[in-house]
Amino acid sequence: MTRVLAPVAGRVVGLAGVPDPVLAEAMVGPGTAVDPIRAPGRAAAPVTGTLLKLHPHAYVVLDAEGHAVLVHLGVDTVRLGGTGFEPLVPEGAHIEAGRPVVGWNPAAVEAAGRSPVCVVVALDAHPDALSRVAESGEVEQGAELFTWT
DSSP, X not given: OEXXXXXXXXXXXXXXXXXXXXXXXXXXXXXXXXXXXXXXXXXXXXXXXXXXXXXXXXXXXXXXXXXXXXXXXXXXXXXXTTTTEEEOSOTTOEEOTTOEEEXXXXXXXXXXXXXXXXXXXXXXXXXXXXXXXXXXXXXXXXXXXXXXX
16 A cells, blocks of 8 residues: 655645646546645655656656656646746656655746646556545645555
8 A cells, every 4th residue: 555645735625626627537547636835845755666757847756566646736837848846856766755856836836827736646546546535624745645555
């Protein structure tokens, strides 16, 4: 079982609260989302593993059980061309859950006309493989968002 942790602090809104139909309807995979605190910060690794893919606005961490977890910082933030995001770890690195991966400013993302909602998705997972999925309430960075079996 993999515990998937919140990469950012904020208010859990669930996938239904994501202003993007592909993500909101779990077409990429099941998971949840966090509307982050509007302050500069660092998004963290949701699981321990290998930083499989890294873009300024998104990253995937692959754990020892073969679970790939996508963290997408904001919605449609690829259009920002990396502006406002600072990768902190090289792609391919082994990282511990909770380690900062990308520096970013959710308020600046919002000011640029994009939603800063942070999506956390279990890639290629069956919805039944997730349990205790957070759908609402406040969450601290590093708190459990869901488990994946």
